[in-house]
Amino acid sequence: MTTPGRGMSPTLRVLLVEDRPDDAELIVAELGRAGFRVQADRVDTDEGLTAALAHDPGTGPDLVVCDYSLPGMDPIDVLRRCRSARPDAPVIVTSGVMDEHTCVQALRHGAVDFLLKDRLARLGPAVTSALNAADLARTARLATARERATVDLMVGMLAQSPAAICARDRDGATLVANQNYRDLLERGLPEQLPEQRTEIQLGDDTYLALRFVVPGPDGEVGAEGGILMDITAQKDTERQLRGARAELQQQAGELRASNDELRELDLLKNDFVGSVSHELRTPLTSIVGYSELLIDAGIGAPGSAHRRMVEMIASNAQRLLTLIDDLLILSRMDGLATGASPPSDPAHPARPAPRIEPVAVQDLVESACAVMLPAAEAAGLTLRTVLPDRMPPVIGHRDQLERSLLNLISNAVKFSTSGGTVTVSAGGQDGTITLDVTDQGIGIGADELGQLFTRFYRGSAARTGAVQGTGLGLSLVKRIVERHGGSIAISSHLGEGTTATVRLPAADPAALPV
Amino acid sequence: MATILIADDDPDICALLEFTMAADGHTVLVEHDGEAALAALDYAPVDLVLLDWMMPRMAGLDTCRALRADHRFARLPVLMLTARAREDDVRRGLAAGADDYIVKPFSPREVAARVAAALHPRQA
Numbered sequence: 001m002t003t004p005g006r007g008m009s010p011t012l013r014v015l016l017v018e019d020r021p022d023d024a025e026l027i028v029a030e031l032g033r034a035g036f037r038v039q040a041d042r043v044d045t046d047e048g049l050t051a052a053l054a055h056d057p058g059t060g061p062d063l064v065v066c067d068y069s070l071p072g073m074d075p076i077d078v079l080r081r082c083r084s085a086r087p088d089a090p091v092i093v094t095s096g097v098m099d100e101h102t103c104v105q106a107l108r109h110g111a112v113d114f115l116l117k118d119r120l121a122r123l124g125p126a127v128t129s130a131l132n133a134a135d136l137a138r139t140a141r142l143a144t145a146r147e148r149a150t151v152d153l154m155v156g157m158l159a160q161s162p163a164a165i166c167a168r169d170r171d172g173a174t175l176v177a178n179q180n181y182r183d184l185l186e187r188g189l190p191e192q193l194p195e196q197r198t199e200i201q202l203g204d205d206t207y208l209a210l211r212f213v214v215p216g217p218d219g220e221v222g223a224e225g226g227i228l229m230d231i232t233a234q235k236d237t238e239r240q241l242r243g244a245r246a247e248l249q250q251q252a253g254e255l256r257a258s259n260d261e262l263r264e265l266d267l268l269k270n271d272f273v274g275s276v277s278h279e280l281r282t283p284l285t286s287i288v289g290y291s292e293l294l295i296d297a298g299i300g301a302p303g304s305a306h307r308r309m310v311e312m313i314a315s316n317a318q319r320l321l322t323l324i325d326d327l328l329i330l331s332r333m334d335g336l337a338t339g340a341s342p343p344s345d346p347a348h349p350a351r352p353a354p355r356i357e358p359v360a361v362q363d364l365v366e367s368a369c370a371v372m373l374p375a376a377e378a379a380g381l382t383l384r385t386v387l388p389d390r391m392p393p394v395i396g397h398r399d400q401l402e403r404s405l406l407n408l409i410s411n412a413v414k415f416s417t418s419g420g421t422v423t424v425s426a427g428g429q430d431g432t433i434t435l436d437v438t439d440q441g442i443g444i445g446a447d448e449l450g451q452l453f454t455r456f457y458r459g460s461a462a463r464t465g466a467v468q469g470t471g472l473g474l475s476l477v478k479r480i481v482e483r484h485g486g487s488i489a490i491s492s493h494l495g496e497g498t499t500a501t502v503r504l505p506a507a508d509p510a511a512l513p514v
Numbered sequence: 515m516a517t518i519l520i521a522d523d524d525p526d527i528c529a530l531l532e533f534t535m536a537a538d539g540h541t542v543l544v545e546h547d548g549e550a551a552l553a554a555l556d557y558a559p560v561d562l563v564l565l566d567w568m569m570p571r572m573a574g575l576d577t578c579r580a581l582r583a584d585h586r587f588a589r590l591p592v593l594m595l596t597a598r599a600r601e602d603d604v605r606r607g608l609a610a611g612a613d614d615y616i617v618k619p620f621s622p623r624e625v626a627a628r629v630a631a632a633l634h635p636r637q638a
Contacts, residue, residue, distance in 0.1 A: 278568075278597045278598065279597075281597035281618045281619060282524050282527065282597060282618065283526075284618070284619045285524075285527055285530070285597075285618040285619035285620060286524070286526040286527055286530060286619075287619070288619040288620070288621065289527070289530040289534075289619065289620065289621070289622045290530060292621055292622050292623060293530070293533060293534070293622055296622075296623070317619070321619060
């Protein structure tokens with residue numbers, strides 16, 4: 001920016017501190033000749049100077065030309081006030097005489113140039129050079145101010161940061177460390193910068209250290225920085241979480257252990273029931289066998305007291321056998337339900353699971369009725385079956401399903417009165433097989449219907465001894481039916497009879513072997 | 515009439531079977547464990563064995579296998595007596611070489627009928 005008509009402000013505002021209007025005109029003329037468009041303002045009193053300098057920066061003077069010998073004004077004071085009020089406006093001093101002392105004084109007090117009035121031809125170049133210098137100075141001052149602000153900001157950040165921050169040069173000498181860092185040093189932090197991502201314990205507090213490198217101008221390591229952050233609270237939370245997790249794990253372990261124990265107990269119970277059932281069969285064999293031998297040997301005439309006694313022994317042995325069988329089936333099903341007996345466990349030899357197969361419903365009904373027919377006939381009952389020609393099979397354990405049906409028919413027979421009919425009917429519709437066992441017997445009161453499936457529950461008629469039974473039958477039937485994905489319902493009216501209805505899912509025809 | 519070897523650890527059941535077999539005119543030998551039963555077979559001519567499954571020393575199933583492994587007894591009728599009534603027990607018993615399988619408690623009449631059938635398969 002060397003020119004007249006500098007940049008965006010083509011008009012040069014000049015303040016002339018000059019008591020002679022002619023000289024002022026000369027100066028303006030000289031500047032005009034040098035190419036400046038000048039807007040001049042002349043003052044020759046302290047008050048005038050004060051007013052001229054009081055203009056705001058946009059309208060104040062860009063340049064001051066000051067006469068060194070003004071009556072009533074001290075040029076040094078003028079210089080000082082100009083510098084102070086308009087630091088960017090250069091001051092050129094003019095004088096009629098040239099003496100070294102004056103010149104030195106003027107320059108020392110901030111004048112950028114000193115001109116003799118009879119050599120005003122130098123004014124143009126002097127102004128150009130002064131304005132350029134002022135421009136440079138202003139730019140430099142602004143840059144310095146910006147730099148200063150940046151440094152202040154950095155210093156403020158360092159001071160206010162919650163972290164402890166330090167930078168060292170490559171020889172390890174501290175370049176900067178904030179108060180937090182200095183505090184930590186006092187609390188025993190080692191002088192050396194800590195390693196990257198280490199945790200440092202100072203008293204009760206834990207700090208996380210981070211390291212970073214500041215490259216120097218040569219591309220080498222210029223400085224190394226270290227930041228320490230207080231992570232005591234996070235560590236505490238972490239510790240609590242770890243504690244909670246350990247506690248949970250321990251509880252889970254205890255639960256698992258007690259679960260295993262329970263399963264083991266259940267297994268023992270089922271094995272116990274299983275082996276007791278087997279053991280009971282041996283003495284029963286003798287009771288059943290010898291009773292039969294006695295009858296065959298012709299003890300007592302048919303109908304005689306002795307004969308009836310032996311027959312009672314035999315029939316009670318049969319009852320006991322039914323009870324044992326029911327218990328055995330129940331215990332086996334419990335065993336299966338708890339996933340007992342892993343085959344690899346030597347303490348519990350492998351128990352093959354009962355076979356699952358398609359079971360023809362007609363066969364099931366006919367075979368159960370064949371078993372029950374003698375008992376029905378002995379009780380003076382008619383046993384009737386109602387079966388459709390075709391119906392899909394059910395999938396399941398044949399012996400369990402047959403046991404269910406036997407129990408239901410046996411109940412119907414037991415609670416019937418002589419001359420009645422027990423009807424077993426089957427039907428298949430919409431993927432469901434329905435089995436009904438209907439009697440015309442004594443029926444069950446509404447108050448007792450809900451308890452029928454409770455293990456060892458026996459209805460009032462059974463309890464009074466009118467009918468023999470174990471109380472296991474219906475709960476066993478329910479267990480079996482439900483294991484086959486089915487349901488059982490009982491409807492009854494006192495004195496009219498009872499119908500037990502079993503519903504089982506029919507086998508999917510597509511899934512059956514051809 | 516035949517000679518029947520009864521092997522069962524329960525003396526009452528042995529007596530029951532002995533009585534039943536004797537009533538049909540058979541000669542009866544009684545042993546109370548599997549090893550003794552095998553030893554008895556060595557010195558006495560036996561026509562049929564009634565073998566309990568669960569016995570001390572040698573169980574019925576093992577006795578049956580041992581017996582079948584001996585060519586002299588390959589065709590000897592063996593009837594298994596057991597309280598183990600499950601279908602897969604029956605399968606295992608028959609797989610070990612038993613000719614028939616009778617579940618306890620049994621009817622003596624039924625055992626007599628099955629023995630007769632086993633002794634004279636063609637007539638049965």
